[in-house]
Amino acid sequence: MADPEIKSYEPLHESQSAAVTESRPVKAALMAIALAFLAVFLLLPLIVVFHEALAKGIGAYTEALSSPDTRSAIRLTLLVAAISVPLNVIFGISAAWAIAKFEFKGKAFLTTLIDLPFSVSPVISGLVYVLLFGAQGLLGAWLKAHGIVILFAVPGIVLATIFVTFPFVARELIPLMQEQGNGDEEAALSLGASGWQVFWYVTLPNVKWGLLYGVLLCNARAMGEFGAVSVVSGHIRGLTNTMPLHVEILYNEYNAVGAFAVASLLAGLALVTLVLKTLLEMRYGAEIAATRGH
């Protein structure tokens, strides 16, 4: 005799999957729409960037990249990333550690605060620094009296970048550390390890892939940030122009090859980031936190 359970289950199963599966034409239409959007809004612009950059040949491209102003913009971008990413790694790890491993008052508030840069327009974060450190700002007079220059200089750009890239590392590590709990740390402590040894030998290796993932995203944003940096930079050529700002200036001067050459570098960075991100997710998906909202 046939198993009655399976018999009664199968039609149900079929009708269930039939209910959630669209017919062939609808499927095709949905996929076509998605692909068309991808092509028009993502792929095409990317091709245009490289096409325009190389429109006048490879010679013009390398020449555009080797102009002193461009090279200074690249240097500044690398410098800003080199300062702000490590600082945000330190902040991200300590915030994640505090939130995941301890109970304290105001924890929910701190968690929300970390997300603030995501919800605030970058221009506003830039403006905040102008209001704080500008000549008419809250600390402006004091800074001037002590000869400290923040606005329209490298420190301002670094501060704005740190603000904007604040959440990346912390947001990546918090759910990961919460999920892993305190067990491994307690085990290490019971074996006589000091707090620093616990962090170095146990906690850090446990989150290393999640951390790398966060650093990658943080770096991509640090190098690509436009709005906040634009407000505080002052656009001084060869001095306070980062790559994204430099692209805008060159473009406004109708220097298409120059603008797109620099843009192609940023696009290249984005592609490299994307590939690395995908590789990390494929290889260490389980060890990277589940929050991939960015």
Add this chain to the structure above:
Amino acid sequence: MEVRVVNVRKEFERFPALHDVSLDIRSGELIALLGPSGSGKTTLLRLIAGLERPTKGAIFFGDEDASQKSIQERNVGFVFQHYALFRHMTVADNIGFGLKVRHGAARPSGQEIRRRALELLDLVQLSGLEKRYPAQLSGGQRQRVALARAMAIEPKVLLLDEPFGALDAQVRRELRRWLREIHDRTGHTTVFVTHDQEEALELADRVVVMSQGRIEQVGTADDIYDTPNSPFVYSFIGESSSLPVKVENGEVWIADRPIGLQAPHARSGEAVLYFRPHDVDLLDGCSGCIAGTVAASRRVAGTRRVELEVGGERQRVEIELPVDHPAAQKSRVAFRPRRWKLFPKS
């Protein structure tokens, strides 16, 4: 190392998890903390380890007050229910971790650490697996590695938190026997937490029965099973039956009949009679006994469990009969508990 817990109280955010608990653990003893979840057994273990600090009271290791010491200074071996092995380290590195993190002269050479790790791996019968990672081991093997890692630091006390809780029944039984062997060979003072009474009674020299943040009874398996000192222990350990009774003139009564049990020291008034269902004498005639009509009868393995309705209020009580006993066929059964205890009505 002898461990003394003296009047320890522990509160979590004002919620008491342990009320005034005292316990003496003898050197070299294998002792079990047994209780349902929420009884405070794990909290007590973590307090001994130094993973928690007592709200009140003190814990002594020998003559030394350990309560002021950090967990690192206490030198205890702790084994977690979910192993807590370091997943990015090999088995050998896991076992050697406690030696590697030592400072200065206390830290053995790399070669020495490795030698000790292999030696311990041999002790826990996992030779040859030193290069594996925890993910490549079975649950039982992981727990053995965790024990080897805890023993590598030559701990004063070995503490195990539900060490077999995450394993299946077969492996549990095996590891139980094996842990007893290791203990007998190494002689560490060992405290383990469990909610499995079979595990506690079989494995431990003494069992500490806990309930609602208090110690109910401490004793050998025989003490705990044969002379439970509270209704909780009676009902938590093994099978038990209870009946509401009355004490008058040093005799136990059910309704208007004495049941033939003398209780010269019990206070007169209402009480509850506890006994083990299998620990009864079956009687033919009934002058001074408990008699009842058979309400239900079930065959359980080698015995027959009979549920009786007793007295005018038809209180139900369960007793165990041999399968072939003639009483099992009757509609009315009379018996008297062989070993029993009275507790005041709560």
